Amino acid sequence: AQSVTQPDIHITVSEGASLELRCNYSYGATPYLFWYVQSPGQGLQLLLKYFSGDTLVQGIKGFEAEFKRSQSSFNLRKPSVHWSDAAEYFCAVVPLAAGNKLTFGGGTRVLVKP
């Protein structure tokens, strides 16, 4: 079945440490890939997206993500987290030629320790 999986429900990281959030998808063809962030009480903000081309994409707030076709993954990374990065992060996809709705993963909640 077509799906988006974020294996980690919660991640706790120390301020200044690196962060990697995992995302795997299960679709016949590579879909359009997105990462959104939801800060407490806020809406969904786009961090970055991948449609084609360079498999390492840069986003806002110092985030980057790497698309790996062989692993059906689109993992999000940040070299050094700040306390303000505490939020919930959602991986989402738009499948090719299958409508244009976003299908979201379950989200990963990131806690940042001082």
Add this chain to the structure above:
Amino acid sequence: EPEVTQTPSHQVTQMGQEVILRCVPISNHLYFYWYRQILGQKVEFLVSFYNNEISEKSEIFDDQFSVERPDGSNFTLKIRSTKLEDSAMYFCASRIRGWGQETQYFGPGTRLLVL
């Protein structure tokens, strides 16, 4: 930078009452969406709207839901007879038309509580 806006930010209603959630998409966008997020659960697609008609809807979007673009700027979601399980955060999103323009921009959400 243009933003999607939503009103109200919070709404409390009694079960069985009608609610209308309002959204103002980004002005040159042509595709509009509603999603919802029940507390602690995934963000789920409800409906997409283009050219004044529904282009796709999920099985959640049953007869008690409707959408409308009553004028050139607003996009509304109506729930005719609310149920307890409709309590959720409702997000509006919009995107521009065109190849490679699949990015959807979200509003801040309306938190609906049905009592």
